[in-house]
Amino acid sequence: MTAGNGALEVRNLAKHFTIGGGLFGPEKKLVRAVNDVSFTVPKGTSLGLVGESGCGKSTVARSLLRLIEPDAGSVVFDGIDVRAAKGAALRQLRRRMQIVFQDPYSSLNPRRTIQQALEEPLRVHRLGTAREIAEKIETAITEVGLPKQALDRYPHEFSGGQRQRIGIARALVLDPELIVADEPVSALDVSVQAQILRVLERLRDKRGLSFLFVSHDLGVVRHFCERVCVMYLGRIVEQGVTAEVFDRPLHPYTKLLRDSSPVPDPTARLTLTKIMGEVPSAANPPPGCTFHPRCVRAAGPCMTDIPALNEHDRGRQAACYHPETWPGLQAVAAAG
């Protein structure tokens, strides 16, 4: 682990939930929501985290900020162990890592004006005088494309897109270095999505922010992120440079994801991969590769052993015994 390079490094992160149990409840079960997840977000870059609903994306996002306490693994930000941080050190870390939520209707306190919402973090962290704070929140609100007059208003007076801008402004006032964006545009209209993405892009370039961008929308991730991790049932099954991963997926699941997302090109014929079965319950995952019951290529060890996330090409990893083959990748894939 390198110290002080501004990167977020996650190693073998795991989070389990227990369901059921209790005196009269159903049988107690362990849900492995996140299993052995590792990735790195170098300073100033964006990493996408994609997968279906319930695959553990949001749990990963929240564990990083310790909104949920992870059960195992390490989270290191700029050389500081996030999981071990306590008291003042944790507060300091929280200044540097912020989160933007999916639902703009739930992310703002309905009883607080925008001014109060933006001021509060600065006051709590005692950052600056009243005048400096006022200047800072004016900068933040104009940076996300809202007029200063918005400060006197309450959240219910704004549209979803405007609220999302406010949520972003609130994340910005503490001058963070990393933003965890948990499906920041998926609750918005398509036209508004583009606007919010543009706001995020502008901020990333201007402030040199790092992003962990959680989404199920491959188009948005392809547009926003240099690198991407594909998650399935709590595990990362493939990672690499976004364009390469989506153009030439190695893992059959990535291929399935890509083929089932619509392409805005009328000349492109949609050739649907055969989708078999449904997502298994995380409380009762299949043995071996968790994807094998739905996989057309499953054979041999897939049913019994969990495949490791191996390097198949330069900077590309996939957890699969029988990865897809592509011209130019074949030799490396066979060797892997």
Next chain:
Amino acid sequence: MGAAVSSSPARPGGLWLAFSKNRLSWVGLALLAIIIIVAIFAPLIAPYDPLEQNIVARLEPPSAEFLLGTDSYGRDVLSRLIYGTRISLTVGFIAILIAMTIGSMIGILAGYVGGVFDQIVMGLLDVMLSFPTLLLGLMIAAMLGASLENLIIAIAITEIAPFARIARAPTISLKQRDFVEAGRALGFGPVRIMGVHILPNMISDVVVMSSLWMASAIRTEASLSFIGLGVPPPTPTWGSMIREGFENILDAWWLAVFPSLAILLTVLALNLLGDALRDAIDPKLRAE
């Protein structure tokens, strides 16, 4: 995008403005003001001494001399009613204020902390709830002895549990809202999150309920006073007046009816105020 943020009446500090726009809130406020004035200036308003007995004028029906009649000791009902306002309001207000404060704090804390702490606290409160209010009040009042202060304490304790329950449920649902998570991510402490982000979003439920529970407090006061564990006789309270009136309900209806009307009007005023306050606290309803 920015152009859509146009003018709208809602502004911070507009609470009073919003409250005063509601016509019913004025009715409630006026009623309560009258009741409070009556309580404060009781000696000036009351036509007779509430304790003075007049055996010649026993159980007189309402007349020009005794506007609301007299009771079985010949005491003027109107004067007793006016003096009784003091006791009922004091007991109702203070007991509910205590119960509301302590109950809400327990409820928010249990809901926010959750887990085993929540189960233990709510379990203990369930034990308290399982006793009828009157029985619990009776036990506490008997333990403490009969006086005005002890009556207030007894009633306050009996109504902590319902307030804790009312406060806990919205806390649990608010805890899962993103703005509470955002607060944690921004490094806010638990006290700030509970006080600034959860409390203002659920206080309206508690305030509205408190106006209803105040009626119950006044009733409990009545019952305890009758049993002899409340304010000792001959001090007039609405509750003890109703109880005494029951004895003669068939031939002297005015004894029970007028104190009951007084309770009714007080509770009505409190409910109107509670509703208006709930609407005024919510910025969403305020804008309308």
